[in-house]
Amino acid sequence: MAVRSRSTGWSYVIAVPWRVMVLRYGFLIFMALALALIIMGRVQPLWIEGARTHTVDTVAPVMDALARPMTLIGNLVKDAHDYVSLRSENEKLRAANAQMKDWQNAVATLQKENHDLRDLLRFKTEPNLAYISARVIADTGGAFARGLIVTAGKLDGVRVGMAATTGDGLIGRVVEVGDWSSRVVLITDLNSRIPVTIAGSGERAILAGDNSPTPKLMFLPQDAVLNPGAAVVTSGHGGVFPPNLPVGTVSEGKGGIYNIAPAADMGRVTYVRLVDFNLQGGAFNPLATKIEAESKNKK
Amino acid sequence: MMDSFWLRLDQGGRAALPAATVVIAALLGAMVWPLPHFGSVMPPLALMAVYYWSLHRPDLLGSGMVFLVGLLNDVIHRLPLGVSALLFVGAHQILFRQRRFFAGHSFFMMWLGFIITVSAVIIAEWVLLSVLNWHVVPVLPVLVQLLFAIAFFPLPCLLLMRLQRLTLNAES
Numbered sequence: 245m246a247v248r249s250r251s252t253g254w255s256y257v258i259a260v261p262w263r264v265m266v267l268r269y270g271f272l273i274f275m276a277l278a279l280a281l282i283i284m285g286r287v288q289p290l291w292i293e294g295a296r297t298h299t300v301d302t303v304a305p306v307m308d309a310l311a312r313p314m315t316l317i318g319n320l321v322k323d324a325h326d327y328v329s330l331r332s333e334n335e336k337l338r339a340a341n342a343q344m345k346d347w348q349n350a351v352a353t354l355q356k357e358n359h360d361l362r363d364l365l366r367f368k369t370e371p372n373l374a375y376i377s378a379r380v381i382a383d384t385g386g387a388f389a390r391g392l393i394v395t396a397g398k399l400d401g402v403r404v405g406m407a408a409t410t411g412d413g414l415i416g417r418v419v420e421v422g423d424w425s426s427r428v429v430l431i432t433d434l435n436s437r438i439p440v441t442i443a444g445s446g447e448r449a450i451l452a453g454d455n456s457p458t459p460k461l462m463f464l465p466q467d468a469v470l471n472p473g474a475a476v477v478t479s480g481h482g483g484v485f486p487p488n489l490p491v492g493t494v495s496e497g498k499g500g501i502y503n504i505a506p507a508a509d510m511g512r513v514t515y516v517r518l519v520d521f522n523l524q525g526g527a528f529n530p531l532a533t534k535i536e537a538e539s540k541n542k543k
Numbered sequence: 544m545m546d547s548f549w550l551r552l553d554q555g556g557r558a559a560l561p562a563a564t565v566v567i568a569a570l571l572g573a574m575v576w577p578l579p580h581f582g583s584v585m586p587p588l589a590l591m592a593v594y595y596w597s598l599h600r601p602d603l604l605g606s607g608m609v610f611l612v613g614l615l616n617d618v619i620h621r622l623p624l625g626v627s628a629l630l631f632v633g634a635h636q637i638l639f640r641q642r643r644f645f646a647g648h649s650f651f652m653m654w655l656g657f658i659i660t661v662s663a664v665i666i667a668e669w670v671l672l673s674v675l676n677w678h679v680v681p682v683l684p685v686l687v688q689l690l691f692a693i694a695f696f697p698l699p700c701l702l703l704m705r706l707q708r709l710t711l712n713a714e715s
Contacts, residue, residue: 271636274610278632281614281625282675292624299618303570311575318577382573383582384620387665387688388672388680390583391621393573420621427621434680455684457580511580 293420300393301422304381308395311381315514373486374520376400380513381425390433390455392416394516397424405484407519413490413507414438414478418518426518431491432459432510439482440491443475451476451491451504457511458495458503470494470502486521557710561596561604564703565612568592573619583684586692587661588699589616593631594660595703597638598646598653600711609635622668623675630664630671654696661692 285292326333361367378396385391396402398421406418408428416430417438429436436453440461447468449461464470474494480487492506569589575582589612596604613628620627638645638660645656665685673680 271606271632274606274632275629278610278613278625278629282623282629282671285623285625286675296618296621296624299615303615303619307570307573310570314575314577318575321577380575382619383575383585384573385582386572386585386587386620387583387685388668389621393619429621434676455583455681457583509579511582514575 297420297422300420300427301397301425304393304395304422304425307393308379308381311379315379318512318514374401376402376406376518376520378402378426378516378518380516384427388434388455390416390430390436390453390510391419392428392430392513392516393425394428394518395425396518397422397426399423401520402426402518403520407478407485407489407521408516409489409519410508410513410516412509413492414485415506415508415510415513415516417485428516430510431506432457437462438485438491439479440476441479441487442470442494443477445470445474448479448481458505461494461502461504464502470497472496476504484521486519489519558603560706560710561592561600562608562612564706565589565592565596565604565608566615568699569612569616569619572616584688584691586688586695586699587665589613589627590631590634590661590664591657591692591696591699592703593635594638594657595700597635598642598656599707601635601639601642603711604635606632606635622672626668626671626675630667633667634660634664650697650700653700657696657700658693661696662689665689665692 281292376396378394378400380392380394382393383391384393392408394408402418402421404418404421407414408416408418414431416428416433416436418426419429420427431438431451431453432455433453434455436451436459438451439448440451441448445468447464447470449464449468451459452462453459461470461476472494476491476494478485478487478489478491490507492504492508495503495505497503568591572585572588576585593604593609593612597609609631610628613626613631614624616622616627616631617624638656645653665688669680669682669685
């Protein structure tokens with residue numbers, strides 16, 4: 245009797261078909277929601293950006309915990325490798341050291357001369373650079389992007405636009421900053437564009453990533469002929485990056501397109517240094533500061 | 544009273560296992576491995592977990608959870624929000640409807656199913672991102688990742704099978 249009364253009850257008549265509908269077609273709601281999010285990301289990218297930064301900040305401690313044992317294993321493997329090559333490495337370092345001593349003498353003389361000449365010219369020196377070191381906790385690569393998440397954020401003084409380097413050279417740029425984590429887009433990423441100069445010839449170009457390990461040089465002058473092996477450094481144009489950070493070396497060009505072999509080992513980054521440029525200038529982006537100052541003046 | 548509490552906790556824990564493994568897979572998919580350049584060919588672990596549970600315990604991994612994991616994957620990999628969510632929910636639904644074809648036959652049948660799924664998802668992702676970026680995303684890294692995903696599949700799959708046997712089958 246009880247079953248019969250339930251099966252004829254109004255809640256049963258409505259609730260059961262509703263539940264069946266949700267089970268069968270619920271996925272359509274989620275697909276529509278996903279589509280709406282994709283469209284919203286195009287229309288209102290800042291809302292999505294904020295939500296993304298908060299989510300990354302939330303999962304960062306978990307990723308950090310997952311990354312620690314892997315970093316440890318990586319360090320152990322590297323240590324073992326270092327021990328094996330200790331002898332040959334020592335020989336190499338001795339030779340390098342002898343060379344460095346010669347250079348040191350030359351540098352001391354040049355530095356003095358440079359200092360005197362700058363004094364003569366009243367040359368405005370570059371602002372000092374400050375570094376923030378951070379550990380890499382996630383490699384958010386995959387087939388479609390090249391990026392890292394590192395353990396330093398707003399609370400450590402990280403700001404959007406900072407250059408990310410290893411000891412060897414530039415690896416990327418900070419694009420999102422949470423409280424204690426930030427995201428770096430690598431120079432190999434499809435969306436990375438960095439103004440560079442070819443050391444020596446002084447040609448200017450834009451270094452454009454294409455998700456391959458060797459980003460290419462774009463907008464070189466038509467008649468530019470580059471020597472493979474020439475050093476490429478940041479130009480500092482746009483005021484975002486400090487000038488003269490080493491980026492890599494020119495590799496052979498095919499069909500007039502030159503590629504860059506990054507100076508840093510992009511496949512094995514465990515620690516990064518985030519470079520704070522224009523520290524004394526207050527706000528990070530000189531252009532933004534200028535616009536802000538002008539708008540204040542108008543008021 | 545206590546017994547029923549622990550029993551319910553135990554059952555709840557077991558029922559939450561598929562969702563938990565999918566979330567963990569999404570996080571592991573962005574981990575720094577001590578292998579050079581492994582990050583750029585990292586197999587899509589989250590998709591593998593979604594594939595496995597969609598075939599074996601779709602009752603414990605609903606569209607809502609798959610959608611959330613897709614969003615997490617988008618956030619971690621800085622893809623346009625919603626792309627993985629859309630593809631994961633679509634794949635989950637198709638697999639759920641076709642699961643008799645791939646599950647319960649042989650391991651190779653399951654592998655074949657994964658090859659079809661991952662190819663379809665990665666190609667769809669490539670098309671979507673090319674449209675959203677408004678220029679063609681380079682194909683070579685995509686193909687390399689696809690090959691890695693196919694070659695790597697048996698390892699996480701065997702782990703998930705072991706996990707399922709240890710926890711979920713004991714219950715039923």
